[in-house]
Amino acid sequence: MDIILNQHYLTTSNKWIASAAESNGLKGEYYDNLDLNGLKLTRTDANINFNWGEGSPNSAIGVDTFSVRWTGTIKPKYSETYTFYVVADDGVRLWVDGRLILDKWVPQASELTSLPIALTSGKNHDIRIEYFENDGGATAILQWSSTSQNKQVVPQSQLYTPAESPGMGLKGEYYDNLDLNGLKLTRTDANVNFSWGLGSPNSTIGEDTFSVRWTGTIKPKYSETYTFYMVADDGVRLWIDGRLILDKWVPQASELTSLPITLTAGQNYDICLEYFENDGGANAILQWSSASQVKQIVPQSQLYLPAEVQGTGLKGEYYDNLDLNGLKLTRTDAIVNFNWGTASPDSSMEPDTFSIRWTGKIKPKYSETYRFYINADDGARVWIDGKLILNRWLNQSNQFESQTINLVAGNQYDIQIEYFENLVGAAIGLLWESPTQVKEFVPQSQLYSSAIGFQGVGLKGEYYDKTDLTDFKLSRTDASINFGWGEGSPDASIGADTFSVRWTGTVRPKYNGTYTFYAESDDGVRLWVNGQLLIDKWVPQASQLTSLPINLIAGQNYDIRIEYFENDGGASFQLSWSSAAQVKEVIPQAQLYLPARSYTPVEYHYDANGRLDYVRNSDSTIVRYYYDNNGNLLKKTQ
Structure with missing residues (x-):
């Protein structure tokens, strides 16, 4: 499932984390796993200065494999360039004002130093820290320094919990197919209460075979066990706080009832709702109920847009052969700009005959026609939103340019890059340009990992x-x-x-x-x-x-x-x-x-006379061509 699942909770454009703060300290959300889903505890922490040793933050949380997200605002005393330090065992990520300035999301134990960032005296800057504990000792300590600010644990007096405003609805991403790829439209939907009948959500989308993904957070009014209901024609899947509570991903038309889930009043929980329309009527209506909550369509006031932060990079999968099988290493690469020379990306891989696949999302800055470039030694392929725009899968070394593609500013598009190194030098770099976008290596800020943050579907x-x-x-x-x-x-x-x-x-x-x-x-x-x-x-x-x-x-x-x-x-x-x-x-x-969607180039096969024999499409379907004795095309079959 190539879902945008790891971009939550913090943005200057979303008002539920606002500059105006409610109390000193940060909001801490504690999870009993490594991947920040399945909320166990929410509290206000005066600051981040924890050494749990072999223990855990709370009796509800196991001593290993837990994670924490702290959010709120930070107010510096000086208008200067600041550096942050995190003493962490294990992984940590730190954003300030939506900018990712520290990213060490791996098991490790050390003091980590952020990129420098300019802050303004007396101004509340958004801050978000994510942390996981994998095994052994558990430590998380946040410090800062500047020219005038001595290095110290960031004090409670300069930290503020996030203030929340009424909900604005959910982010809706609309696709002109059944499988949530090929983005056509992004908008804010006040709630999920749609009866399109025989129509479609938008003129750019066909009346049948479309799909939608809604994401954001949901805030219950009562601390009770909730049930969700989905009036759906056709398929639907619903996650609350990373837990898959409704899964009917088949053509059907009925009211579906979720598994029950216990929620806490006033707490924001991740919500992800996926829907597809196959044929005939199209309906998607989301309701809820609890002991105190009458059954109703979930109102706009309780639904919040997902926060967006700057990108974390792409997921890189590294293989010790030419044909992208036998995984050796998975990591997040901030950008795709490597020159390994005669070496290899990792000691587990030989210097020659390796391959890599990068996957994730890319967000353009402008609504324009883009062209991508690959600096490659050797083979490379690039897909944007499922379209193969560059295909140089052979031994060679040069810069190659893609077909042009129209992109919309702020929308996130699937991206997949495949690369192989055969002999001698090894290099790969991804660049882009448009009328307004100067030619540059695609920066980390515009690249997002597609790491899965929700429970599996099978x-x-x-x-x-x-x-x-x-x-x-x-x-x-x-x-x-x-x-x-x-x-x-x-x-x-x-x-x-x-x-x-x-x-x-x-x-x-x-x-x-x-x-x-x-x-x-x-x-x-x-x-x-x-x-x-x-x-x-x-x-x-x-x-x-x-x-x-x-x-x-x-x-x-x-x-x-x-x-x-x-x-x-x-x-x-x-x-x-x-x-x-x-x-x-x-x-x-x-x-x-489910397997990550992997795009395959169209293959053209010719017979001994140079005539087109068959075409193998990206979805593995085959179109065959038949000729008479004079070489005239008779028919084609699929």
Whole structure:
């Protein structure tokens, strides 16, 4: 799911964090995991000066793998350039006035120094600090200094909690397809209360096969257990505070009821609502209720826009081969501007024959026609919002320019860059320009990671009516891999015997450690995690199979691929895992994620006479061309 999920809570343009402050200190939101979702505790902290040692901030939070977000404003005493310091064990990020000035979101223990930033005496500047604790000791201490300001822990007297104003609604992103890509329109919707009938949300969007993502925060009036309701035609998914509480991502028309969720009065919780319209009527209406809250459409007054901060960079996935498989390293790269010479990006990778994929979002500054440039040695490809605008996938070294593309200022567009290094020098750089935008390397401020911040929705399942993963019949999202079909089959379109399935996506462990996977399978199965083949029993059989062990890091998403076939008799498949900290269980939906959308270039294949034989599209569909004896085109089929 390529969702904008990690840009919350702080902006000068959003009034729910305002310059006017309510009390001294910062608002602290505490989470019992590494990735700032599933709120456990909210309080005002006088300042950030914590050394929890082997303990935790509160009895509701485990001693390891927790995270905290502090927000509010900071008022300097002097109009000078300030430097901030964070003593952190482990990861930390710091924004001031929406500018990311410190980013060390990895397990580590040290004093970190920010970029310098000019502040004005007596002015309240927005501040946001994010922190996670992974293992062992836990420390978070915020200090500052300037020419006149001695280095010290930032005192309570200069910190203010965020003041909130009435809600303005949610951010709505509208797409002219079913799968939330190819952005057409961004706007603020007062609430989600739409009955488009046979129409569409906007003239730029077709009447059918469109989709919408609403994001922001929601503030309940009562400290109670809430239920949400979605009148939807067709599919819908709803997350509250990172928890997937409603998931009906199929064509249908009904009122859907969420899982219950306990919320605290006056607290802002993340909300993400995804919707698609397939055919016929189009409706999307969001309601809620609790013991004290009458069932009603969630009003504008309780809905807040997501805050936007400057970008954090792109997600970089590094591979020790030319063809982007067998992941070695994942990290956030502030910009794409590297010259490794004859070296490699990391000691785990050889200096030659490596490849990289960067993914995330890019936000233009101007509503204009843009052109992108790649400085590459060797191959490179660039997609913007699913459109392949540059394709130089061969051994070479030069600067290459893309097709032009029209972009709208402030909108965030999917970006994917793929690169391979074959021999000798290794370099890659991404630049852009437009009539107003001078040619420059695309800066960190305009690049956003697509890191997943919400609980998983499951894996992509591809179902085939033969045992060898051919004769494709059906694709769907499976919440978990826990099936007992008996003498039946997964779907009416598939025979009861001799079928096969491929599940793909990513899996996110909760704990650091060595994991073992278990496949309860009748019949054959193969399992890859992070490109490593851990189970290979591609024969008719019925048993529980145990994988090779694999070391995984808590909170990291790893590629997972499972292949299964049913040959005869009973059909069942169940995937479980365990580690020293993880009790053996079926891998839950919350830890399984759909595969990131990967764009593939269109391939043109010619016959021996130079005539177009077939075209393989980006979605893997094939168009074949047929000719008469004189070479005249007769027909094409898909």
